Amino acid sequence: MLEVEKINTYYDSSHVLQSVSLSVQSGQSVALLGRNGAGKTTTLRSIMGLTPPRTGSITFEGKQIRGLAPYDIARSGISYMPDDLRIFVDLTCEENLELAHRVCKRSGYWTRQKVEELFPVLADRRNQKGLSFSGGEKKMLSLGRALMMNPSLVLLDEPSEGLAPLVIRKLIETIGEIRKRGLTLLLADQNLKFCRQVCEYGYILEKGTVVHEGTMEAIWSDEDVVKRYLAV
Numbered sequence: 239m240l241e242v243e244k245i246n247t248y249y250d251s252s253h254v255l256q257s258v259s260l261s262v263q264s265g266q267s268v269a270l271l272g273r274n275g276a277g278k279t280t281t282l283r284s285i286m287g288l289t290p291p292r293t294g295s296i297t298f299e300g301k302q303i304r305g306l307a308p309y310d311i312a313r314s315g316i317s318y319m320p321d322d323l324r325i326f327v328d329l330t331c332e333e334n335l336e337l338a339h340r341v342c343k344r345s346g347y348w349t350r351q352k353v354e355e356l357f358p359v360l361a362d363r364r365n366q367k368g369l370s371f372s373g374g375e376k377k378m379l380s381l382g383r384a385l386m387m388n389p390s391l392v393l394l395d396e397p398s399e400g401l402a403p404l405v406i407r408k409l410i411e412t413i414g415e416i417r418k419r420g421l422t423l424l425l426a427d428q429n430l431k432f433c434r435q436v437c438e439y440g441y442i443l444e445k446g447t448v449v450h451e452g453t454m455e456a457i458w459s460d461e462d463v464v465k466r467y468l469a470v
């Protein structure tokens with residue numbers, strides 16, 4: 239479904255991603271792992287066209303998307319939950335969700351009603367502005383916005399970061415529900431235990447390079463790999 243081949247991404251003259259390749263199959267859930275500054279966010283931003291790679295290829299459902307504007311990439315069926323969530327704090331919960339749908343113009347299973355069924359708290363807070371939301375609620379709203387675009391692939395940046403263990407458990411269940419609707423996921427997260435519960439396959443980044451890949455079970459049980467690339 240998604241093939242990233244040898245992409246090189248820069249911030250000005252700083253060469254951050256160095257020949258990164260990865261692939262995500264339809265229906266799969268794939269993790270991008272690695273320590274702070276390894277290049278996880280930059281990989282997601284590169285796919286989304288927000289920090290376009292200078293070279294390499296990104297194909298999605300057989301079409302080249304490298305070089306397209308982010309909104310065209312979104313309309314092709316990829317949505318993105320950034321680590322800073324990017325919800326509109328001056329808008330109500332309902333307005334945030336409807337705006338995402340209107341911008342993307344893709345219809346499908348996910349309507350505001352379906353998103354509110356998945357996250358009942360968003361129904362409770364339908365008319366409240368985002369500023370008053372807790373961190374966990376903002377995350378749910380941001381994920382809800384991503385779903386309202388009716389994507390086939392969702393990129394999630396640090397979904398578990400900053401959440402209490404109980405909320406993470408709920409998030410794991412929610413991701414399971416989302417996957418039952420046929421969605422494919424690529425997520426960047428430093429929480430190996432969380433990734434093991436929601437992903438089948440993982441890529442480990444270090445200094446902008448893929449240094450290891452394998453099933454999440456294999457990564458989880460490889461003490462050397464965990465110590466070398468993931469332990470803090």
Ligand SMILES: Nc1ncnc2c1ncn2[C@@H]1O[C@H](COP(=O)(O)OP(=O)(O)OP(=O)(O)O)[C@@H](O)[C@H]1O
Pocket residue numbers: 249252254272273274275276277278279280281
């Ligand atoms: N806007 C920017 N301008 C310049 N350099 C940047 C910018 N954003 C990130 N970098 C650098 O690019 C490298 C990769 O950062 P990136 O945010 O992709 O890593 P990450 O794995 O997502 O880490 P984190 O978990 O801390 O977000 C780091 O060295 C970082 O300092």
